Amino acid sequence: MNRVKELFGIKYPIIQGGMIWCSGWRLASAVSNAGGLGLIGSGSMYPDVFREHIIRCKKATKKPFGVNLPLIYPDISDHIKILIDEGVKIVFTSAGSPNKYTSLFKRHGIKVTHVVSSESFARKSLEAGVDAIVAEGFEAGGHNGIEEITTMCLIPKVVDSIDLPIISAGGIFDGRGMLAAMSLGADGVQVGSRFAISKESSAHEKFKNYVVNSKEGDTKLTLKELTAVRLLKNDFYQKIQDAYNAKANINDLKELLGKGRAKKGMFEGDLKEGELEIGQVSSMINKIESASEIIIDMMDGFYKAKESTSNILI
Amino acid sequence: MNRVKELFGIKYPIIQGGMIWCSGWRLASAVSNAGGLGLIGSGSMYPDVFREHIIRCKKATKKPFGVNLPLIYPDISDHIKILIDEGVKIVFTSAGSPNKYTSLFKRHGIKVTHVVSSESFARKSLEAGVDAIVAEGFEAGGHNGIEEITTMCLIPKVVDSIDLPIISAGGIFDGRGMLAAMSLGADGVQVGSRFAISKESSAHEKFKNYVVNSKEGDTKLTLKELTAVRLLKNDFYQKIQDAYNAKANINDLKELLGKGRAKKGMFEGDLKEGELEIGQVSSMINKIESASEIIIDMMDGFYKAKESTSNILI
Numbered sequence: 191m192n193r194v195k196e197l198f199g200i201k202y203p204i205i206q207g208g209m210i211w212c213s214g215w216r217l218a219s220a221v222s223n224a225g226g227l228g229l230i231g232s233g234s235m236y237p238d239v240f241r242e243h244i245i246r247c248k249k250a251t252k253k254p255f256g257v258n259l260p261l262i263y264p265d266i267s268d269h270i271k272i273l274i275d276e277g278v279k280i281v282f283t284s285a286g287s288p289n290k291y292t293s294l295f296k297r298h299g300i301k302v303t304h305v306v307s308s309e310s311f312a313r314k315s316l317e318a319g320v321d322a323i324v325a326e327g328f329e330a331g332g333h334n335g336i337e338e339i340t341t342m343c344l345i346p347k348v349v350d351s352i353d354l355p356i357i358s359a360g361g362i363f364d365g366r367g368m369l370a371a372m373s374l375g376a377d378g379v380q381v382g383s384r385f386a387i388s389k390e391s392s393a394h395e396k397f398k399n400y401v402v403n404s405k406e407g408d409t410k411l412t413l414k415e416l417t418a419v420r421l422l423k424n425d426f427y428q429k430i431q432d433a434y435n436a437k438a439n440i441n442d443l444k445e446l447l448g449k450g451r452a453k454k455g456m457f458e459g460d461l462k463e464g465e466l467e468i469g470q471v472s473s474m475i476n477k478i479e480s481a482s483e484i485i486i487d488m489m490d491g492f493y494k495a496k497e498s499t500s501n502i503l504i
Numbered sequence: 505m506n507r508v509k510e511l512f513g514i515k516y517p518i519i520q521g522g523m524i525w526c527s528g529w530r531l532a533s534a535v536s537n538a539g540g541l542g543l544i545g546s547g548s549m550y551p552d553v554f555r556e557h558i559i560r561c562k563k564a565t566k567k568p569f570g571v572n573l574p575l576i577y578p579d580i581s582d583h584i585k586i587l588i589d590e591g592v593k594i595v596f597t598s599a600g601s602p603n604k605y606t607s608l609f610k611r612h613g614i615k616v617t618h619v620v621s622s623e624s625f626a627r628k629s630l631e632a633g634v635d636a637i638v639a640e641g642f643e644a645g646g647h648n649g650i651e652e653i654t655t656m657c658l659i660p661k662v663v664d665s666i667d668l669p670i671i672s673a674g675g676i677f678d679g680r681g682m683l684a685a686m687s688l689g690a691d692g693v694q695v696g697s698r699f700a701i702s703k704e705s706s707a708h709e710k711f712k713n714y715v716v717n718s719k720e721g722d723t724k725l726t727l728k729e730l731t732a733v734r735l736l737k738n739d740f741y742q743k744i745q746d747a748y749n750a751k752a753n754i755n756d757l758k759e760l761l762g763k764g765r766a767k768k769g770m771f772e773g774d775l776k777e778g779e780l781e782i783g784q785v786s787s788m789i790n791k792i793e794s795a796s797e798i799i800i801d802m803m804d805g806f807y808k809a810k811e812s813t814s815n816i817l818i
C-alpha cells in the first residue's frame with residue numbers, strides 16, 4: 191500500500207504544505223475533505239488563534255488533518271501544549287532539529303513528519319525517530335536550505351539513503367510533477383504554492399493576483415545570511431538587492447527585513463513593502479482555484495501523464 | 505513514435521551532452537554505439553582538432569552522432585565550415601542566439617537542436633526554426649542560465665509553450681530521473697555529468713575521482729556576472745568566494761578567472777587551481793563506468809521506475 195496514504199489515512203498522497211498567512215482551518219479542512227492532507231500553518235498564529243483554528247478545522251472536516259510547526263517559533267511550547275490538548279494526531283515539523291520534540295509527540299500518539307532540504311538532514315530525522323520525511327527542493331517557496339539542492343537531485347538521494355515514507359516538495363504544480371516526483375522514488379507530494387493561491391487560502395487577494403500574473407524567473411532564493419527564503423520580486427525584494435549591492439552586512443539585512451514583512455505582503459496585500467513568499471511554480475499558477483479543483487486536476491493530470499509515458503520509448 | 509528517437513534515428517532517447525574536455529570522438533562514438541546519441545563537444549577544440557575528432561568518430565561508429573557548438577566560440581565560422589565539410593548531420597547549439605546559424609545548417613540538411621534555460625528562449629528557438637530543444641535546468645553542470653529555473657519547473661513550462669521534441673537536461677542521473685523528465689512531458693533526456701565521469705571521457709582521472717568522492721551541496725552556480733557556471737568546490741572556487749566577499753567587481757572576476765581554467769582542472773587534473781564543471785548529480789556519481797554501462801543502467805532503471813510507479817497510488 192502507498193505508505194503516505196497508509197500513514198495518514200488519506201485517499202490521495204497529496205499534502206497541502208503548512209504555510210504562514212495562507213493555510214488556516216479553511217484551507218486545511220478543504221484539502222482534507224477533498225481527499226488530501228490539509229495542514230494548519232501555525233507559524234503565523236498566536237497560541238489562542240492557533241487553538242481556534244484547530245477547533246474550527248475539527249468541526250469542518252471528519253477527515254485527518256495536521257499542523258505544521260516551525261521549530262524556531264518563539265511560542266513553541268504553548269503551541270505544542272495546545273495541539274496535544276486538542277488531540278491533533280499529525281504534526282509536520284520544520285526549521286529546527288527533529289531531536290527536540292519528536293519523542294514527546296510520539297508518546298502522545300502523534301505522527302511526526304520532518305521537513306528537510308538535504309540527505310544529511312533526512313538521516314538525522316530518521317535517527318530522531320520521525321515517521322516520514324518531506325524532502326523539499328530549492329525551487330520551493332518560503333524558507334529553504336542554503337545548499338540549493340533541487341527536487342530532481344534531492345529525492346533519489348533521500349530515497350536511497352533512508353527507508354521511510356518520503357514526501358517530495360518543491361516544484362510540484364500538477365499531476366505531471368506528481369508523477370515525476372514518484373518516478374524519482376517519492377511516496378507522495380507536498381504542494382504549497384498552488385494551494386497558497388487557492389480560494390480557501392487566507393492570503394490577500396492582491397497577493398494571489400500578483401502571483402497569477404507572475405512570469406518565469408520572477409522568484410529568487412535570497413537572504414541566505416538570515417534564513418534563506420524564496421521571494422517573488424517586488425519593491426522590497428529590490429531593496430534587498432540594493433542592500434547587497436551596497437555591501438550590506440548581516441545586521442543591515444536584519445534591520446531591512448524588520449518584523450512582520452510576510453504578514454504585510456501576503457496577508458495585508460502590501461505588494462510593495464511586503465515579503466511575498468512563493469515557489470518557482472509561481473509562473474505556472476494562472477488562476478485562483480478551490481482546493482478541491484486543485485486536487486481533482488492533479489489526480490487527473492497524474493493519470494494522463496501516466497498514460498502518455500506508457501509507450502513513450504516506442 | 506518517440507519524437508527524439510525519430511528525429512535522430514537512435515534506439516534510446518538518451519543524448520550525451522557535448523562537454524568541453526570530456527566528450528571527444530571516443531565518448532561520442534561509445535554512446536552512439538550503445539544506442540544513445542553521442543555529441544562531440546567542440547567548445548574546447550581548435551579547428552584542426554575538431555576535424556580530427558569528427559573523422560575518428562565516423563570511423564568508430566556507423567550510428568548517428570552529432571556535435572555541440574557553443575555559439576560564443578571565437579573560431580565558430582571555421583568550426584561550422586568543418587562540420588559541413590565532414591558531413592555532420594546533427595548539431596546542438598548553445599550559448600548564443602539560434603537566429604544566426606539555424607537556417608544555414610538547415611540548408612545543408614543538418615538537424616539543429618538549441619539548448620535553452622527558460623521558456624522565453626525556447627520560444628525564440630522555435631521561431632528561429634530549430635528541430636528540437638534541450639531545456640536545461642539550474643541543477644545542470646557547466647554554463648547555465650542566470651534565472652535559476654530548475655528542471656521540475658522548466659520542462660512543463662516549455663512543453664506547454666512550444667510543440668517541438670523536448671530534451672530534458674539537468675539533474676538526470678539514472679532511469680528514475682529519465683522517467684521523471686518524461687513524466688513532466690519531455691521526449692528524451694540529455695545526460696552530461698555522468699558521461700563526463702565515464703571511462704571513455706577524456707577528462708583527467710583526478711577530476712573523475714574527485715567527482716566520485718564529492719558529496720551533496722558540493723557544487724554551486726557562480727560567476728553570474730561573467731557567464732554563469734556550476735562548479736565543484738575546490739581552492740579555485742574558494743578564491744571566487746573570497747573575491748565576492750572582498751566586493752570584487754566584474755573586472756576582478758575576469759582577471760581571477762583568466763584563461764584555460766577549465767582545461768587545467770578537467771583535462772590536466774589540477775584540482776586546486778582548475779575550474780571543475782559538473783552538475784548537482786555529482787553527489788550521486790560514485791563510480792567510473794563505461795558509456796554502455798551507463799545507458800544499460802539508465803534503461804534498466806527506467807523500466808524499474810515505471811514498474812514501481814505502476815500501482816503507486818494504491
